[in-house]
Amino acid sequence: MDESCYWNQKTFAIVTGASRGIGRTLAEKISKQMGADSVLLLISRDEKDLDSLQKAIETDRPSVRVHVGVTDLSSCDESALNGVVSSALAGESAESFAHALCVHNAGSLGDATKRCTDLVSVNSCVQYFQLNLASVVVLNAIFLRRFASSLSPVQQRKTVVNMSSLCGVEPFSSLSLYCTGKAGRDMFFKVLAKEEPDVRVLNYAPGPVETNMRTQLLHQSWTEEIKSGGLGLTTEMTCDRLMAILAGDSYASGAHVDYYDP
């Protein structure tokens, strides 16, 4: 597929965890590829960083409307998520968009100093799974219900991206909650791909990217396997790869695709 054909359309896109790291770079890249009158909804807890990103994008792409949704995905309920999506649409009809895209990028590492046998707080675990699973499930449903029109996939393309990880398919010591959440998320989006053949679903593992999360991981983890991970990728590199995979549009819906896959 011609990349410009995939991207250069009136698009409604959500990126969670957009204030920094992969989410921020991805939001910038998506904003550059969207057609005129597109809407980009940036979700994060961090209002200040979101505001600066909004300003930068609006300067760069005046024809794209950027909406900031300051939301804590580890504690918000569905009405907050519904409200954020409604505000971003601002009365515009969902049918007016040629492409609807949701990137579930937000997530947390958990405490990588802890072994499985250290996880003795129910509340901590519940909150971890609320951020990394429950809020993803609900935002995803809200997004797809909003765009559940009678339009065909040719008239309105729908794409859902789950930011996955090698940890979603391989166990790593010191990362039990992270691995658990990522494996669960991958599976959720595999089910979504089966249930919704008109939605394109991608589980993308971005590789070892130089982000705050990776710094935290290298600082906290006690295992050599992780400590010896070497230099990471830049957010630019992994986001370029993701953008190309989406535009290439040849992945099987629901597949787990890694940065390093051929």
Added chain:
Amino acid sequence: MDESCYWNQKTFAIVTGASRGIGRTLAEKISKQMGADSVLLLISRDEKDLDSLQKAIETDRPSVRVHVGVTDLSSCDESALNGVVSSALAGESAESFAHALCVHNAGSLGDATKRCTDLVSVNSCVQYFQLNLASVVVLNAIFLRRFASSLSPVQQRKTVVNMSSLCGVEPFSSLSLYCTGKAGRDMFFKVLAKEEPDVRVLNYAPGPVETNMRTQLLHQSWTEEIKSGGLGLTTEMTCDRLMAILAGDSYASGAHVDYYDP
């Protein structure tokens, strides 16, 4: 391995979801194989069914002490779980047991009438993951910390069983939360197996067993794939298979083993 060698020892065993279905049958079978002075902790919300099971086992095996832990794993905190395990030990030293076994069997199907796009309640999802992930993680840590002695695996065997499912490795329409939880659980126990080489960890997929959960599934699910599942296994059949796999002791720790595996 000689089966009697695996089972016929002083054992401390926990079975969650023990009031009915696979958990109940498994608790009965374990009680028959335990050595004298063993302790069997049965956990479930359902006091009445637990009490009747306790009486039946104590009549059958007077040398086994059965402890009932009435606990709602979808809402309890770690102090409740700690309390239940302490009560079951009743002051006995953890080192006095030759075998410590925890079977994470409790779980819920979720609402199989719902598609991914119907999951719009954060609280419902949070509660689902509390029962099916968070409580499992925390009970597991409490159990292993209690038996974290300096004894070698020869002096004290430790086994953890996760009741998994084919849904933990394959996506099924109408079962998004169930698949997500089971995939997450499998991964958690794979990490545990890596972190704790002295603990034997098994993810066991029991096959399609005739239980209340399967009745609910066949009643609720809208998909032909599930409706056409045919006759199920009895709880006897799948528990016999699990008991033999444990006693055979040849599985790789952390592996996912299905009833139908050769």
